Amino acid sequence: AVRRACVLTDSVFHKLVKNETLTKDDKSPVTVGDFSAQALINTIITRAFPDDPIVGEEDASDLRVESGITLRNRIVELANEALTAELKQGDDPAWGIGPGATQTAEQIMDVIDRGNYGGGPKGRMWTLDPIDGTKGFLRGEQYAVCLSLIVDSRVELGVIGCPNLPIDPSNPSLGKGSIFYAVRGQGAWQVPLTEPFSSSPKRLTIPAFTNETLNLLESVEKAHAKLSFNDRVAELLGITRPPTRMDSQAKYCSLARGDGGVYLRMPTGVGYKEKIWDHAPGSVLVEEAGGVITDSRGEPLNFGLGRTLGENFGVVAAGKAVHSRVLEAVQKAKEEEALAAQNAKI
Numbered sequence: 001a002v003r004r005a006c007v008l009t010d011s012v013f014h015k016l017v018k019n020e021t022l023t024k025d026d027k028s029p030v031t032v033g034d035f036s037a038q039a040l041i042n043t044i045i046t047r048a049f050p051d052d053p054i055v056g057e058e059d060a061s062d063l064r065v066e067s068g069i070t071l072r073n074r075i076v077e078l079a080n081e082a083l084t085a086e087l088k089q090g091d092d093p094a095w096g097i098g099p100g101a102t103q104t105a106e107q108i109m110d111v112i113d114r115g116n117y118g119g120g121p122k123g124r125m126w127t128l129d130p131i132d133g134t135k136g137f138l139r140g141e142q143y144a145v146c147l148s149l150i151v152d153s154r155v156e157l158g159v160i161g162c163p164n165l166p167i168d169p170s171n172p173s174l175g176k177g178s179i180f181y182a183v184r185g186q187g188a189w190q191v192p193l194t195e196p197f198s199s200s201p202k203r204l205t206i207p208a209f210t211n212e213t214l215n216l217l218e219s220v221e222k223a224h225a226k227l228s229f230n231d232r233v234a235e236l237l238g239i240t241r242p243p244t245r246m247d248s249q250a251k252y253c254s255l256a257r258g259d260g261g262v263y264l265r266m267p268t269g270v271g272y273k274e275k276i277w278d279h280a281p282g283s284v285l286v287e288e289a290g291g292v293i294t295d296s297r298g299e300p301l302n303f304g305l306g307r308t309l310g311e312n313f314g315v316v317a318a319g320k321a322v323h324s325r326v327l328e329a330v331q332k333a334k335e336e337e338a339l340a341a342q343n344a345k346i
């Protein structure tokens with residue numbers, strides 16, 4: 001499902017035109033690529049696991065109204081193109097894909113809305129972010145197709161497709177595009193997007209870092225994380241390398257294979273609640289690569305609270321040894337901030 005969606009989003013990027021993007025109520029962008037990829041993946045999940053609910057980022061309400069007709073028609077066309085593409089190794093026509101698997105506009109809208117599940121502490125559920133880092137996608141930079149399976153609040157499987165991420169940053173000739181995946185208890189792995197079954201998966205482990213090699217992985221968008229706080233934490237840790245900024249859960253993939261040493265994402269203070277689909281796949285990937293992921297207090301992320309992670313205490317992910325040092329530096333930076341706020345009041 002993730003591979004097919006990556007082929008879809010990559011082709012959408014190359015033919016995307018200006019009026020194929022909507023601005024959602026929260027002012028964030030969503031493109032025909034996000035909607036059609038959600039239709040595609042939800043179709044496959046629904047056929048393979050008919051009883052499983054899906055917590056998906058997008059919903060079709062803006063497409064069901066008069067003003068959404070042009071966008072809807074385009075999404076139906078793109079989703080059907082992706083659904084009916086020829087079967088590849090590992091594909092099963094019982095999943096509603098392959099030549100002839102066309103759906104009506106109504107079916108496409110309904111399958112997008114299979115992502116409307118509210119989440120919660122008990123049972124099986126999938127999370128889907130059809131394009132994570134939509135702003136990165138629009139810039140032609142990093143984005144990711146992100147899927148996870150949660151059972152009784154615990155992430156058991158995470159799959160992250162990164163069409164624009166170098167396969168090996170130290171060897172650019174290998175090109176771009178990988179799928180990263182982890183099954184709890186079975187390790188973290190990377191396979192090339194184009195040949196996921198024919199090449200042997202590469203096992204990922206977070207390497208050891210020194211102060212000289214350590215660096216932060218952080219958001220591109222200033223509205224998504226408090227980057228000035230990150231700078232102070234880096235200073236307290238004695239980090240000399242500049243941070244690596246990239247959109248989407250490609251940050252978790254980069255951490256899992258050691259391209260960067262710490263993923264730090266602190267709230268900007270506007271009351272935004274992090275969504276479970278933005279962290280569930282990445283969290284199991286990092287844990288299976290030998291890392292630790294918590295909020296800034298050191299508490300585990302709770303994927304059983306609904307569609308969000310609840311009150312936002314940020315996210316800290318790193319290798320085991322580094323993680324405890326980062327938590328200490330984060331606490332120190334928070335104390336400094338509180339003190340400065342108090343002094344400003346006086």
Ligand SMILES: Nc1ncnc2c1ncn2[C@@H]1O[C@H](COP(=O)(O)OS(=O)(=O)O)[C@@H](OP(=O)(O)O)[C@H]1O
Pocket residue numbers: 028057129131132133134135136218219220221222223224225246247248249268270272275278
């Ligand atoms: N205010 C605020 N604070 C924190 N996070 C927010 C905020 N607004 C949006 N979002 C979510 O950020 C997701 C992408 O963020 P990333 O850090 O992964 O990439 S980016 O560099 O910031 O674009 C992005 O995911 P996508 O919508 O899938 O792109 C959002 O879910």
Ligand SMILES: [Mg+2]
Pocket residue numbers: 028029030057134
């Ligand atoms: Mg979005």
Ligand SMILES: [Mg+2]
Pocket residue numbers: 129131132133277278
């Ligand atoms: Mg996202």
Ligand SMILES: [Mg+2]
Pocket residue numbers: 034057129130131132133134
């Ligand atoms: Mg998204």
